[in-house]
Amino acid sequence: MTRTLHRFSGGLHLDTHKHESRDVPSMLVPLPGQIILPLKQHIGLAARPLVNPGERVLKGQIIAEPEGYVSVPVHATTSGVVRDIGDYHIPHPFGIREPCIVIDADGLDELFPIEAVTDYAALTPQALQEIIRDRGIAGLGGAGFPAHVKLKEGVDNAVDTLIINGVECEPYITCDDRLIREKAMYVVSGARMIRHAVNAKHCVIAVEEDMPEAHDALAGHITAHDDIELVRVPTRYPAGGEKQLIQVLTGKEVPSGGFSINIGIIVHNVATAAAVYRAVTRGEPLISRYVTVTGEVKTPRNLQVLLGTPVSDCLKLCGYEDSNDTRIIVGGPMMGTQVRDCNIPVTKTTNCIIVRRKIPPIQELPCIRCGRCADVCPVNLLPQQLYLYAKADRFDETRQHHLFDCIECGCCSCVCPSHIPLVQYYRYAKFEIALEEQRRQGATRAEQRFLNRKRRLQQRQEVKQKQKAGSTTTATESGDTDADRKAFVRAAVARTRSRKERGTDR
Amino acid sequence: MREVVIALVPGILVYALVVHWGVLVQCLLAVLFALAAEAVMLRVRGLPVKLFLFDYSVIITALLYALCISPLTPWWINLCGILFAVMLVKHAYGGLGGNLFNPAMAGFVFVLLSFPADMNVWPAVYSLHSGSPGLLDTLALIFSGRDSIADIDAISAATPLTHMQSQLGGMNMIGEFTTDPRYGLVAGTGLEWVAITFLAAGLWLVFRKIIAWQMPATVIATLFLVSLVFYGFDAGVYASPLFHVFTVSTLLGAFFIVTDPVSSATTATGRLIFAAGVGLMTWVIRSWGAYPDGFAFAVLFMNALVPLLDHFTRPRVLGEAVDN
Ligand code: SF4
Numbered sequence: 129m130t131r132t133l134h135r136f137s138g139g140l141h142l143d144t145h146k147h148e149s150r151d152v153p154s155m156l157v158p159l160p161g162q163i164i165l166p167l168k169q170h171i172g173l174a175a176r177p178l179v180n181p182g183e184r185v186l187k188g189q190i191i192a193e194p195e196g197y198v199s200v201p202v203h204a205t206t207s208g209v210v211r212d213i214g215d216y217h218i219p220h221p222f223g224i225r226e227p228c229i230v231i232d233a234d235g236l237d238e239l240f241p242i243e244a245v246t247d248y249a250a251l252t253p254q255a256l257q258e259i260i261r262d263r264g265i266a267g268l269g270g271a272g273f274p275a276h277v278k279l280k281e282g283v284d285n286a287v288d289t290l291i292i293n294g295v296e297c298e299p300y301i302t303c304d305d306r307l308i309r310e311k312a313m314y315v316v317s318g319a320r321m322i323r324h325a326v327n328a329k330h331c332v333i334a335v336e337e338d339m340p341e342a343h344d345a346l347a348g349h350i351t352a353h354d355d356i357e358l359v360r361v362p363t364r365y366p367a368g369g370e371k372q373l374i375q376v377l378t379g380k381e382v383p384s385g386g387f388s389i390n391i392g393i394i395v396h397n398v399a400t401a402a403a404v405y406r407a408v409t410r411g412e413p414l415i416s417r418y419v420t421v422t423g424e425v426k427t428p429r430n431l432q433v434l435l436g437t438p439v440s441d442c443l444k445l446c447g448y449e450d451s452n453d454t455r456i457i458v459g460g461p462m463m464g465t466q467v468r469d470c471n472i473p474v475t476k477t478t479n480c481i482i483v484r485r486k487i488p489p490i491q492e493l494p495c496i497r498c499g500r501c502a503d504v505c506p507v508n509l510l511p512q513q514l515y516l517y518a519k520a521d522r523f524d525e526t527r528q529h530h531l532f533d534c535i536e537c538g539c540c541s542c543v544c545p546s547h548i549p550l551v552q553y554y555r556y557a558k559f560e561i562a563l564e565e566q567r568r569q570g571a572t573r574a575e576q577r578f579l580n581r582k583r584r585l586q587q588r589q590e591v592k593q594k595q596k597a598g599s600t601t602t603a604t605e606s607g608d609t610d611a612d613r614k615a616f617v618r619a620a621v622a623r624t625r626s627r628k629e630r631g632t633d634r
Numbered sequence: 635m636r637e638v639v640i641a642l643v644p645g646i647l648v649y650a651l652v653v654h655w656g657v658l659v660q661c662l663l664a665v666l667f668a669l670a671a672e673a674v675m676l677r678v679r680g681l682p683v684k685l686f687l688f689d690y691s692v693i694i695t696a697l698l699y700a701l702c703i704s705p706l707t708p709w710w711i712n713l714c715g716i717l718f719a720v721m722l723v724k725h726a727y728g729g730l731g732g733n734l735f736n737p738a739m740a741g742f743v744f745v746l747l748s749f750p751a752d753m754n755v756w757p758a759v760y761s762l763h764s765g766s767p768g769l770l771d772t773l774a775l776i777f778s779g780r781d782s783i784a785d786i787d788a789i790s791a792a793t794p795l796t797h798m799q800s801q802l803g804g805m806n807m808i809g810e811f812t813t814d815p816r817y818g819l820v821a822g823t824g825l826e827w828v829a830i831t832f833l834a835a836g837l838w839l840v841f842r843k844i845i846a847w848q849m850p851a852t853v854i855a856t857l858f859l860v861s862l863v864f865y866g867f868d869a870g871v872y873a874s875p876l877f878h879v880f881t882v883s884t885l886l887g888a889f890f891i892v893t894d895p896v897s898s899a900t901t902a903t904g905r906l907i908f909a910a911g912v913g914l915m916t917w918v919i920r921s922w923g924a925y926p927d928g929f930a931f932a933v934l935f936m937n938a939l940v941p942l943l944d945h946f947t948r949p950r951v952l953g954e955a956v957d958n
C-alpha cells in the first residue's frame with residue numbers, strides 16, 4: 129500500500145518466541161465445572177449483579193448489568209446455578225480480590241434465546257452501539273476499554289481513521305495471529321461494521337511484518353470495494369501499543385492525557401472486531417476468547433476459552449504439570465503479571481498464559497542514572513526520575529513527570545543494568561494515587577465511603593498477611609498508612625529476598 | 635563496569651613505561667585505600683559489603699584519581715584524596731548513584747588545593763632526562779615526601795601544560811618555547827602516547843557499546859572548536875587545538891570521566907550540554923585560569939549544574955505539545 133509509515137521513539141527488538149504456539153490450530157477448552165466471572169473485566173465501573181445465589185442461569189444470559197456509562201454487562205458463559213457472589217482472586221499485579229459471580233456449570237450448556245441481525249447496514253450507528261454494549265464487548269487487546277464508549281465517542285466526533293489493531297508485538301503471544309488466521313472473515317466483517325457504526329473515512333487493518341499468514345488471510349477477505357487498507361508494520365516492541373501504532377500509521381501523536389479520538393482516530397483490536405461481528409450477525413455476547421498458553425508446557429498452543437474458566441484448566445489442557453520451579457504469568461512477558469494462584473479465571477483481557485522457569489531473584493542495585501531506560505521509553509518519559517519519586521512516595525512529582533502517560537510496556541525494566549523492576553514501582557504509584565482518589569471521592573457519599581473503607585481494610589489485611597508470610601521482619605505498626613505503603617512496595621516489588629541481604633533502605 | 639577497568643590498563647602501562655613507573659604505585663595504593671574506605675562506609679551504612687565492594691565502581695574511581703595525581707605523590711596525600719572521594723563525595727551523598735560530584739575528580743581537586751606544593755612535583759619523562767627519578771628517589775618521595783630529597787629540581791620537571799602556563803605568564807610567545815623537547819609532536823613527549831592509548835581504549839569501549847560515543851565526541855569537538863577559534867585569532871598566546879585535544883587529561887577525561895553516568899546529566903540532551911560544558915570550561919581554565927589543567931574543575935563545575943540540566947532538558951513526552 130502507499131501509506132508511509134513513521135517511527136515511534138525508543139522501543140526494543142525482542143526475541144519473539146512466537147513459533148512455539150503460532151502454527152498449532154486452536155482448540156476448544158471443555159466446559160469447566162465452575163465458572164468465576166469478575167464483575168469488572170473492563171476499564172470503568174464494575175457491573176451490578178442481577179442474579180442471586182441459587183438462581184439458574186443460561187448460557188449468554190446477562191447476569192450483571194452495566195453501572196454507568198463506562199461499563200459493560202457480564203453474561204453467563206454456560207448454563208448452571210449461581211453458587212456465590214463474592215470476592216475472589218483475579219489476575220492483578222498485587223493479587224487483590226474483586227467481586228465475582230461464581231456459577232456451578234450443569235454441563236447442559238443451555239442457550240439463552242438470542243436475536244441476530246441480518247442487515248447491519250440498515251441499523252443506525254446508535255442501535256449498533258447498543259447491540260455492542262449489550263453483548264458485553266470490551267477491548268480484547270489487553271486494556272479492556274468498553275467498545276461502545278469508543279464507538280459513541282466516534283459518532284460524536286468526526287472519525288478520520290479507524291484502525292483495527294492486529295499488531296501483536298509482545299513476545300510469546302499469538303492469540304490474535306491465530307484468531308486472524310482462523311477467523312479472518314469475522315475480523316474483516318467486524319471492521320466493516322465498526323466503520324459503519326462510527327462512519328470512519330478511512331479504515332486500516334494493521335498486522336506485524338512477521339505475521340505473513342495472517343496478512344494473507346485478511347487480504348483474502350478484503351474486497352476492492354471495501355476500501356480497507358491492510359498494512360504491515362515493522363516488528364518492534366511496542367508497535368502494537370495504541371499510541372505507538374497511531375504514530376507509526378499516521379505520524380500523529382495522541383495528546384498526553386487525552387484519547388485517540390481527540391485526533392480523529394479510533395483503534396480496536398482484531399479480536400474485538402471479530403466479537404462485534406458475532407454480536408451483530410449472530411447476537412452472541414462476548415463469552416469466550418482466544419488465549420495463548422505457552423512457555424514450559426508440553427504443547428504450547430492457542431485455546432478458545434469460555435470466560436470464567438480457571439487458568440489451571442487451560443494449563444492442564446496444554447500438558448502443564450504443577451511444579452515448584454515454575455511461575456505463571458498472565459499476559460505477556462513484558463506487561464503481564466505473575467500470579468500466585470492458578471484458580472483465577474480467564475477474563476475478557478486475558479490474552480496469554482505463560483509458564484516460565486523460576487529464576488533466582490536478581491539483586492536490585494542502585495540506579496546509576498545511566499539513562500538507558502529513557503533511551504528505550506516509547507513515550508519519552510524519564511523512567512529513572514519516575515522511579516526515584518515513586519520509591520520515595522512522592523506521588524505529586526511522579527504526576528509532574530507524567531506517570532499517567534506511562535503505558536507500562538516494560539522496555540525500561542528490560543534494559544536496566546541495575547535490574548530494577550521499574551514498572552512495578554509505577555504500578556504501585558498508580559495504584560496508590562487511584563486509591564487516594566477513591567478516598568477523596570468517597571468522602572462525598574456515605575455509602576461509597578463505607579464500601580471504600582471495607583475495600584481498603586481488606587486490602588490492608590491482605591497486605592499484612594502477605595507481609596507476615598513473605599518477610600522475616602516483625603510486622604509494622606497496624607493502621608499506619610506509611611507502613612502500609614512500604615508493605616505495598618514490598619509486595620509490588622515481588623522479589624523474595626531477606627531483609628539482611630537487601631540491607632537497610634537508604 | 636569491569637570492561638572499563640580493563641580498558642584503563644593499557645593506558646596505565648604505557649604511562650608507566652614512557653612517563654614514570656610511579657603511576658603503578660599510585661594506582662595500587664589508591665585502589666587499596668579505596669577498597670578499604672568503601673568497605674568501611676558500606677559497613678557503617680549497613681549495606682551488604684560483599685555485593686557492592688567489587689562492583690568496580692570504587693576501583694574505577696581510584697584508578698582515575700591515581701591517573702590525575704603525579705606518579706610521585708606522597709602516600710598520605712593519595713590517601714587523603716581517596717578518603718575525601720569515597721567517604722564524603724560518594725557515600726555522604728547516598729553512595730553509588732546518589733553522588734552529585736564525580737568522586738575521583740573531587741578527590742583530586744581536594745588534594746590539589748590542600749597540598750599545592752607536593753602536588754606539583756612531576757617526574758621528568760624518561761626519554762627526555764637522564765635525571766628522571768630512580769627507584770630510591772621515587773620511593774623516598776612517595777613514602778617520606780619531598781623533604782627527603784636534596785635537590786628536587788634535578789629529578790622533576792614541569793608538565794607541558796604547567797610549562798606553557800608559566801612561560802605565557804612570563805610574556806613569552808608560544809612559538810618561542812614550544813621548541814622545548816618536552817612538547818614532543820603535539821602535546822608532550824611521551825604523554826601524547828599515553829593520551830593516544832586512552833583514546834584507543836575509549837574507542838574500544840564505544841565499539842563494545844559500554845559507553846556511548848556522543849559524550850566523548852562532544853567534549854573533544856567543543857574543546858577542539860574553541861581552541862581552534864582562539865588559536866586562529868592569536869597563535870602566539872593560545873595553544874593549538876591538537877595540543878589541547880591530545881593532552882592526557884582530555885582523552886582520559888572524555889572517555890572515562892565524563893561518561894560516568896552517575897554524576898552527569900541523565901537526559902540525552904542534558905548529557906550533550908554537560909559534555910560541551912566540560913570541553914568549554916576545560917579550555918577556559920587552561921587558557922585563562924590559575925591552574926594549568928582545568929579538566930577536573932570543569933567536570934566539577936558541570937556536575938554542579940546537573941540538577942538544572944536535568945530539569946530543563948526533560949524530553950517532550952509523547953503527545954505533550956498537542957496538549958491544549
Ligand atoms: S536504566 Fe536503570 S540504572 Fe539506568 S538510569 Fe534507568 S533506572 Fe537507572
Ligand code: SF4
Binds near residue numbers: 501511537539
Ligand atoms: S514502562 Fe512506562 S516508563 Fe517504562 S518504557 Fe514503558 S512507557 Fe516508558
